[in-house]
Amino acid sequence: MLRDRGPRKIAPTAHWLAGKAAELDGRTADAERHYERAVSVDPSWDEALEALARFASDRGEAVRAIGLLDRVEGAYREPLYDLLQMFLPVNRPDLGRNDRCWCGSGRKYKACHLGKAEHPLEQRAGWLYQKAGSFAQGIEWRPLLISLAQIRSSHDDDPFALYHALDDPLVADVVMFECGAFARFVAERGVLLPADELLLAQQWLLAERSVHEVEAVRPGEGVTLRDVRTGDRLEVTEGTASRQLRAGDFFCARVVPAGSTMQIFGGIEPIEPGQRGRLIELLDSESTDPEDLVEFLSARFAPPRLVTPDGHPMVACRAVFEVSDTAGIRRRLSRRFGAADADRWTWTEQGSVLGVLNLARNTDPWVLEVEAMNEPRFESLVDAVGAADPGARLREQTRTPAAELMAQAQENVRSTHPVDPEDPAIATALYEHIRGYEQQWLDDSIPALGDHTPRECAADPTRRDDLIRLLDSFPQEERPGAMSVRRLREALGL
Template sequence: MSEPMDPNDLIAEAAMELLREHGPQTAADWGNLLADAGHGTPDDMTEFVEYVEDPLLGYLTGARYAALDTLFEHRILTHRLTDAEISSGVLDANPDLMVLRVFLDSFDDNEDREIRVVHRGLDDAALAERGIDDPTFPADEGFLLAPDALSECAAGDLIGLFVADRELTLCTVADVVDPTPGFADALANILTDTGAETLDAIVWQLMLEEPTLFRQPAAPLGELLESAGYVRDGDYVAIEGFDFEAFHLANRARMLEIRDNLHPDEAAAVIALVDLVSAAHLEFPEDTSEIGDWARAQITENPQIYVAVAEPPAAAAALELLSELDDHDEILHAVATALADKGPRRVKPAAYWLAGKAADRLGKVIVAEAYYESALDRDPDWVPAIFELALLAADRSDATRALALLGRIEGGESEILHDVLARYAPAEHPELGRNDKCWCGSGRKYKVCHLGKSEITFDDRANWLYIKAQLFSRSPEYFDVVFDLAEVRAQHWDDDDALTRALEGGLAVDTALFDSNIFGVFVERRGELLPADELQLAQQWLQVPQSVYEVASTVPGTSLTLRDVRTDVAYDVADEWGSLNLEAGSLVCARVLPAGSAMRTFGGIEPIAAADKDGLIALLDSPDTEPWQLVEFLSARFAALR
């Protein structure tokens, strides 16, 4: 029996049907339609529709939503063929046909359709099978047809794609109608206020305002735009002579102001820094050794444009944007050190922090630590550098220094790191002087033995090691990986805080750490900070996969014995939950890790049904298994409990 649909999905389907029936609507009007149909209150439904996701949902001017299949029904768009398209059966869809991709993206069975979307860079193998060896064809996205679909055509012929019942039909076109002046006049009206707009939005609006447009074959969109005096820049269209560079800059600034709550000056400074790094990448694509001198010269020309990066939110926004670029760390390091050298005094702490983040990602954590210290030399209260130093002190197991650093941050006691450190901070011995013999009986002086050092056992430090890796995974660099797996887990739990619980630990986090290799990066980049015994333990953990175990016996409240069904090796595991909730003979999936004198399952124990054993083992053994597939498989059991 198929699983019942999520109630929100049912409401979203109803919302799309109402949009098809009533035409374009504002969020408020659309929400009222849903409320009138009995789906909730007007306020709740108005908020709901703003989060509806559907490939066939378009956003029009006037803050209106439209069902695109209704707009496109019985319309036809044309395209003029080239020899390359005819021989390969691949249409270079941009710009003439690209607005029709929504009818292909809206189907899960795209692979089996007569027409499907292919992307340059993602589907190169499929393109190569068609004999395409030109890396610029198609330029971006293309439409893959049957190999001989265009065999009877000649270069210059017009073909059309006709929309009916959400399906695209390929046809040849003998004659076209001239849509002018209606096309040019309507286009001018759309672009009056903004100056530039995406081609998708333009075509949607044209179809709404000119109901007769594209009912009969017209010239291809690209030719219509050119003849009306318009030019394209990427996805955008504007009148010839339009300043696209200033337009994109303003859009980027508005995005930063909204997304990161930045002041306009901060957004402009972030963009200037990101553009400087991007320009360095283009100027020195292979040899980065000269970037520093080049960047110093560029910064010297106008150092004030970078000054607002001094604010922590702006510096963080710059780092996030730069993280989206490929192979940017060496370039960012060179540019950031140049900014620290030649930038305004106020920006130096941020510049050193950025240099430290780049050095860290390059595997130079000691260098990074020195940069963070340099940031505090310029501004002792620069919070991002203080926090990074606290994290590094924690990785060294120096809880005393880490807590002292957090104490310099307003609200530092509310940080997750503070709670962790409080658990492992050394006990104070005010009765002992620095030169007194240590309380532990070693015979050494207190100051060289246990002063400022944690007194917890190695077993407890194993738990701390796992938490250190979890904190590392929460950095912006890796949090998306953890979040995506937590979402897979949480969708099987029927409660409001499911995602929060999934992010706090357990299967999703453990899978992100080990199967997405975050733990491997942690060991590589933090290894020289970890105490030697913790580093050795971490390296052992890297060799331990998840496996399927049979519960051999339990000691309620204390431990259980797990036998690996693949290797027949048994382990005594300290796990209170498992000892109380699992019976001998039951099957589980876990990652059993050495932890000092005990074995532990820090990522939790996942019960599995006997019928799922072989399927899970196949997933664990396959080199092609993706981390989300493991989380999905092991979380599916909760569906029966909902």
């Protein structure tokens, strides 16, 4: 109605709106026709010129795409403009427009390769990925993009974190593949792609995100990978990451064919040994939401979370009660927690200390101090005190997160008289302390080992490599007050 009944100056807007509607409806040919009409009425209609440049880029027509963008003020600053510069065709001054094309197709040069990229497919793979990425920035994918970017940036206090996350490689790749934008791109824009790029795009639809182990590295050239889920070995061309990866590293990525090579698009997410099992479960499950995947892979940005063995956040909790019925409270606490040691009760279960209660007799009235390292345990102790002496009065209570305690401890270590580790008495104390800690570590559940103990992993051939990699990541030099990797290896038979 706008086009047919409105004044002529409305026609470009009408055609552009019709083009956008056709794009959203998947009618690519109709959309391009409307954009062409908008430009024919108003040659400076920027939005239509930019849309036509994307269509030309999809076809591999770098010269036409750049020509259209050159008509838009400031378009040379756009990433697409720089990308197109890399795929300008090599001029063939020896051929006229109506001469037979150099490629042997039998067609005229102007209808075949004039103004089109002549680069091998492995070089154009990045261009193909960018074409799909531009499509996935469309308005219908915007809510998904923002939702995943919010998850990705949730651990970052930077006020611009969400803005940066909108360009995060993982976020864009999940929108394209797990959310279906790439499949839509192939279905709707595949008619524009060069034939070899369309075939490549269809192959990418079959490539799954997976967990890969780095077996060998050729810095600046590529890496040899083993797909942990399938066992396949892949030779991957990768310039930047190959300078940072090392043999034995694990990461999550989508490895795809690209002409005669294998390449990685969508970022590389490092994976700790203890995360691999859960991540493989997420990737294998058909019911995994894209949000769950991004949340799992973004957890590495979260600040360290100190927890007690039962999984609750570590919080130093302390309460002081004034008690009146000292004889009764002694009897009831001993019945609940076992016999006291000099009016001190220790709550233990399966060899672990869960809390401490201490009755102080040098005050009037007497006070009972209660301590625990997480809030559920602390609440249990407070309830136990109330049951043992209903008349007990809470005098004070503190709950301090472990991270805050650690920060305070680091401030307090700045002693004006530093400890001399060469002092024989101090050296002996350090040695005895660290040997005891090493023995405890051998039988502790280690998150990096999938919550298995080092001894269990040493005895299990399927987990021994994870243990060796963990030990290799420790400082190898012998230092006073630090665990000795040599002694740990000896104790584990490694």
